[in-house]
Amino acid sequence: MDFPPATATEASQERVADRITPESCVVFLTGAGVSAESGVPTFRGEDGIWNNFRPEELANFDSFLRNPARVQSWYRHRSEIVTSVQPNAGHIAIADLQWKVNACVVITQNVDNLHQRAGSETVIELHGSILRNYCIECGEPYHGDFNQKDSSVITCPCGGTVRPDVVWFGETLPENTFRAAEEQTGQSDIFLVVGTSGVVYPAAGLVHLAKESGAFLVEVNIQPTELTPLMDVSLFGKSGEILPGIVERLEA
Numbered sequence: 555m556d557f558p559p560a561t562a563t564e565a566s567q568e569r570v571a572d573r574i575t576p577e578s579c580v581v582f583l584t585g586a587g588v589s590a591e592s593g594v595p596t597f598r599g600e601d602g603i604w605n606n607f608r609p610e611e612l613a614n615f616d617s618f619l620r621n622p623a624r625v626q627s628w629y630r631h632r633s634e635i636v637t638s639v640q641p642n643a644g645h646i647a648i649a650d651l652q653w654k655v656n657a658c659v660v661i662t663q664n665v666d667n668l669h670q671r672a673g674s675e676t677v678i679e680l681h682g683s684i685l686r687n688y689c690i691e692c693g694e695p696y697h698g699d700f701n702q703k704d705s706s707v708i709t710c711p712c713g714g715t716v717r718p719d720v721v722w723f724g725e726t727l728p729e730n731t732f733r734a735a736e737e738q739t740g741q742s743d744i745f746l747v748v749g750t751s752g753v754v755y756p757a758a759g760l761v762h763l764a765k766e767s768g769a770f771l772v773e774v775n776i777q778p779t780e781l782t783p784l785m786d787v788s789l790f791g792k793s794g795e796i797l798p799g800i801v802e803r804l805e806a
């Protein structure tokens with residue numbers, strides 16, 4: 555693959571900041587990398603979750619039915635991580651940007667609620683939220699204690715088994731959620747792809763849609779990805795360092 559030069563220089567941050575005006579519609583597509591500096595492990599890469607756990611045993615409906623207590627306990631562990639960490643400078647820069655432009659939407663593959671905790675008001679959660687659970691029988695949200703410490707299966711008052719409200723492998727994204735993401739993407743002037751490997755579809759397909767719709771494409775990642783050749787500007791480095799550098803350059 556032919557990559558543009560690896561640049562997270564002041565000049566390239568300036569170039570991105572120059573494209574963003576008070577009239578801009580800015581859309582972010584974020585992935586696990588934006589939360590890495592908060593201490594939430596990513597899925598792929600050197601210390602990625604999927605190096606130690608098999609997604610087919612933990613993130614799919616059949617494995618859940620085979621061993622619900624195990625899957626519940628793994629999600630309990632992950633929800634304890636995400637609730638114990640704090641949004642980082644990258645999340646905060648994204649939230650700050652919303653006050654400087656006409657519209658700012660965050661489309662995220664993350665289930666960790668950190669964009670919302672940083673103050674972003676319009677967040678489309680493509681893969682759901684680890685903080686919500688529902689019953690697979692009656693479909694009702696489950697508000698009971700998901701963090702019970704014993705190893706019994708957590709069930710709804712109706713007797714059905716409770717699952718996290720996240721999208722698993724082999725499941726389709728909620729239709730309305732994805733449609734909203736497509737609409738926002740199609741209206742974006744600037745589309746920033748932050749901290750995602752871009753290998754999971756249909757989320758990664760939004761980047762192609764943004765390109766076709768004529769948005770200015772910016773990637774922020776510590777390394778090149780499969781999406782890099784589509785970008786107008788690639789900024790290689792940590793999102794918690796690069797994003798504040800862009801937002802600080804904008805007029806208040």
Ligand code: OAD
Binds near residue numbers: 590664777794
């Ligand atoms: P990945 O783990 O695939 O990719 C994380 C990306 O973040 C990589 O490209 C890293 O280079 C980059 N990265 C790491 N630290 C960074 C930092 N500090 N700043 C900027 N970039 C950084 O995670 P996702 O692309 O989010 O789906 O994965 C997509 C989906 O695959 C997830 O939502 C999840 C997973 O399986 C489901 O569970 C359905």
